[in-house]
Each structure stands twice: as structure tokens, then as C-alpha cells.
Amino acid sequence: MKNRILAGAIALVSSVALGGCGYLSPSGAGDTTVTVWLMKGSASTEFLDEFTAAYEKEHDSVELEFKFQEWGGIGPKVLSALKGKGEDTPDVIEVGNTQVAQYAESGGLRDLTLEAMRDLGSEDWLPGLADPGSINGVQYGIPWYAANRVVIYNKDLFAQAGIDTPPKNREQWIADTERLDADGNQGIYLAGQNWYVLAGFIWDEGGELAEGDDGDWTGTLDSPEALRGMEFYKKLQALGAGPKDADEENPPQTDVFARGNVAQIISTPGSAALIEQANPELKGKLGYFPIPGKTTKKPGAVFTGGSDLIVPEKAAHRSAGVAVVEALASEKWQRELALAMSYVPNKPKLAGAIESQEGTAAMAEGAAQGRATPNSAQWADVEAENPIKPYMTAVLEGRDPAEEAKSASERISSLLAGS
Structure with missing residues (x-):
């Protein structure tokens, strides 16, 4: 929204x-x-x-x-x-x-x-x-x-890790984040329930949150494409200490980033003002790059x-x-x-x-x-209950992705049907 x-x-x-x-x-x-x-x-x-x-x-x-x-x-x-x-x-x-x-x-x-x-x-x-x-x-x-959303990064931590330019594709992004996730620093702070970010990874893989038209919608988190998007999210999320059972506002990820030992967060550029307000020493030390895509040809999909x-x-x-x-x-x-x-x-x-x-x-x-999210008049009901968030937590905590995705998809289908 x-x-x-x-x-x-x-x-x-x-x-x-x-x-x-x-x-x-x-x-x-x-x-x-x-x-x-x-x-x-x-x-x-x-x-x-x-x-x-x-x-x-x-x-x-x-x-x-x-x-x-x-x-x-x-x-x-x-x-x-x-x-x-x-x-x-x-x-x-x-x-x-x-x-x-x-x-x-x-x-x-x-x-x-x-x-x-x-x-x-x-x-x-x-x-x-x-x-x-x-x-x-x-x-x-x-x-x-x-x-x-874009990636906001700490230029000093990138320089300390020997990274001269921001990554242009997912493979490079993971490699760079692994290098950054060392010496007491977090490669990235990504909360476990940041489902808008997950949506982008799912779209990159060719999947959807739900599919349908004319009131007949079905949740599709259990498709092979959507499961691949969740797999990438899990790999990236593990390169930091973000909570698996909370979203980006609990605690506010800008406050965490402002501590100075987080290399990256995924947020809107305006969050930089909040970060600098919390830690003036970071003023002038923040950079931005689009969320990388699967190849260098284009950035990743975003909500x-x-x-x-x-x-x-x-x-x-x-x-x-x-x-x-x-x-x-x-x-x-x-x-x-x-x-x-x-x-x-x-x-x-x-x-x-x-x-x-x-x-x-x-x-x-x-x-x-x-x-954008599925173009259904009932999508607001999905966001209000949001079965995507507990699904993400369950997967990050080690439960079976296919089973959890199937359960979440069924609930999404029910909500989009008005029940």
C-alpha cells in the first residue's frame, strides 16, 4: 500500500x-x-x-x-x-x-x-x-x-571489505554480503517478515503472490517459482542478525542501521534522513543502489x-x-x-x-x-491478516517450505474469495 x-x-x-x-x-x-x-x-x-x-x-x-x-x-x-x-x-x-x-x-x-x-x-x-x-x-x-525500495549501504563498511562498486546481480550481491558479514558487522539487516522484499524476489523468479481475475483468485506462494524466491530470501537474510519473527518496523531497521555495524538495509531512500538523525556521524557515508536482479541486464523487481x-x-x-x-x-x-x-x-x-x-x-x-500486489478488491483483507508473514518465519526457522507455502496459499485464496 x-x-x-x-x-x-x-x-x-x-x-x-x-x-x-x-x-x-x-x-x-x-x-x-x-x-x-x-x-x-x-x-x-x-x-x-x-x-x-x-x-x-x-x-x-x-x-x-x-x-x-x-x-x-x-x-x-x-x-x-x-x-x-x-x-x-x-x-x-x-x-x-x-x-x-x-x-x-x-x-x-x-x-x-x-x-x-x-x-x-x-x-x-x-x-x-x-x-x-x-x-x-x-x-x-x-x-x-x-x-x-532500494539498498541503502554504509560506504565505510564497503570500503573496509574491499568492495569498490555496488553489486549488479544477485550472485555478486550474495558474495559481497558474505564478505561484509564479518568482524562483528552484519552483511545486511533483513527482518524475517519483510514480505514486500520477498514479493520482488518471487516476481524475479517468474512467480506471483496470487493469480486470477474477475473475483476468482488463488494464492500461489507454493508454486516452484515462488518457492525459489523464498529460498533466495532465506539465503540473504541469514547474512545478518535480523529477527526471523518480526518485520522491518520491530525494531525499526533504521535504528539498527544507525548503530554503524550494519552494511545494508532495504528501504526507501528517505530512510537515510532518519538514519542520519539518529547517528549524525553517518552523514555523507550512505550510498544507494537498486535491488540487484538475477542478471546484470536489469535491476530486480520491486513493489x-x-x-x-x-x-x-x-x-x-x-x-x-x-x-x-x-x-x-x-x-x-x-x-x-x-x-x-x-x-x-x-x-x-x-x-x-x-x-x-x-x-x-x-x-x-x-x-x-x-x-504491484494482486489487483483484487479483497487484497486489503490479505494484508490485514497477512498469512505471508508467519509463512516466512516458519521457513526461516527451518520448517518445510512447500508445506508452509501450501498452507499460506490456501489462506490467501480464502481471503480473496471473501471467506
Whole structure:
């Protein structure tokens, strides 16, 4: 989900996060007020000022009103808004990319397929943002921005181990991490239940977390491909002292890394700010590289978090809302937003906007191989219970992978079936 993957990224820009409940354009001259719900912290005041001035200059009959929402409890609030009428319903809503299926199931979203194909160059979008926004061939969510995990590493520990350049494939990554896992240092700190990282390894092997469509989904952690992904996770996780029965927040992996004896963690680049805050001596000593793939040809697959923009069918100003979405997703404003907020823009060809930002550039390189969780409206139920986490712990503690995967897959199937 977007609110989880971006937790570290948002920390990097928290100093410019927006406060309050709303932001009304200063001109107040428009005949039509387009109301846009944005998540708190998604865009800075400076960006919105610039966008609003330019947009209202081009559309002198339109006034923009931004209202900011909290991620906590946003699902029911959006579903309620989609059922509203006219002034009770915003014209544009920012939603987590993996939430679109849930909202589309309500029947309250406008079909944006024509705009996506005709005006926005949908064929070039990042798959991890575009795919979750498309339900049964209908584009309901327009990609806005992305973030994903990279490897954050301690440059001093790499130098001490004689490693001059970051690894480019899995085999080299394991070899380097084995060298780093010595002399009282951890080669990598990888918690046993970091299932988003596992998902990337499974996708690299050609597997899936679940497969299906039209409400008929089956958990597939027990496929040969998915089992190979778990096997690699176990091999990598063993090269450090990460707990087998906890996720990356228990304890926070940034706190562990800040102690100075961990060579690598897998997180969003924004986590570096938290690390340096906890240990100022590490400032300037952190590096970034994309999660390595099976070959040097491309980075590994990663879970893409981020936001899509949707237009409620019952909004009072649907057409005006669509026009605002088109502007926010356009190449000009994608570059501006990415640079201002250290995000990955919605098209790989726009990544040059953030090439001067080492961490964001590494994130953008990995985003080209980004994926999203299964596009089922019930996937939120899977994450709420999350049978993947105990499955991972069981395997890391030595239980039979095939048996544990079969059991977890059956539970995933049941949850996706609504039972």
C-alpha cells in the first residue's frame, strides 16, 4: 500500500509537508471550483502554489481548492465520498495505487481510459502505477508518482571489505554480503517478515503472490517459482542478525542501521534522513543502489508504492476534474513534482529530472521493474491478516517450505474469495 512504502520517502520531505485542512487558491476568481483531495505530505506548498498559479492562468474560469486527508481511515472516507452527490463529493481524489480496485468495485469511479490513451501516453507509464489503476481493461486510476525500495549501504563498511562498486546481480550481491558479514558487522539487516522484499524476489523468479481475475483468485506462494524466491530470501537474510519473527518496523531497521555495524538495509531512500538523525556521524557515508536482479541486464523487481488520481462519477465537475488530473499527470508537472518531492515520476523517460539526487535516481532505476500486489478488491483483507508473514518465519526457522507455502496459499485464496 502506498502509505507503507512511502513512510521513509515522506520522512525526507516532512519539513515541507502541508498542514491544516485545506488550501484555496489565492485568486478566488474562478466560476468553477474544482475540489481536490490530496494526502497530507504528498505535495509541498511551493509546488501547489506554482501549479495553481499556472493552471488558473490557463483556465481563468476555474478555481482550485485542495483539501488534505490523513491516510488513517481514508478507505471508508473515500467510499463514502464516492456515494455522495454534487458538492459532497470531491472532483479529484489522490489514492494509494493498490487501493483503486477497492474503489472501482463500488461503481463510483469515472472511466478515464480515453484520456489515458489519447492525452497522457499511458503506454509509457510505470507498470507498478498503471496496472493497479486498470480494472478489467478500464483505466480508473491515473498514475501520479511512485516510490520503491532500494539498498541503502554504509560506504565505510564497503570500503573496509574491499568492495569498490555496488553489486549488479544477485550472485555478486550474495558474495559481497558474505564478505561484509564479518568482524562483528552484519552483511545486511533483513527482518524475517519483510514480505514486500520477498514479493520482488518471487516476481524475479517468474512467480506471483496470487493469480486470477474477475473475483476468482488463488494464492500461489507454493508454486516452484515462488518457492525459489523464498529460498533466495532465506539465503540473504541469514547474512545478518535480523529477527526471523518480526518485520522491518520491530525494531525499526533504521535504528539498527544507525548503530554503524550494519552494511545494508532495504528501504526507501528517505530512510537515510532518519538514519542520519539518529547517528549524525553517518552523514555523507550512505550510498544507494537498486535491488540487484538475477542478471546484470536489469535491476530486480520491486513493489511499487505511490499514488493514482481518480475522478468520482458523482462529482459536480467531472470534466473539470479530469482536466486537472491531466495537468498533474503531464510531463511538465511530473518533472516539477519529482524534483520538489524526491519522487519517481510516472514515466521512466522523465527520471532525468531527479538524476542529481543519488537515492531518488537509484529508486527510479528500480521502479522500471516495479510491480504491484494482486489487483483484487479483497487484497486489503490479505494484508490485514497477512498469512505471508508467519509463512516466512516458519521457513526461516527451518520448517518445510512447500508445506508452509501450501498452507499460506490456501489462506490467501480464502481471503480473496471473501471467506
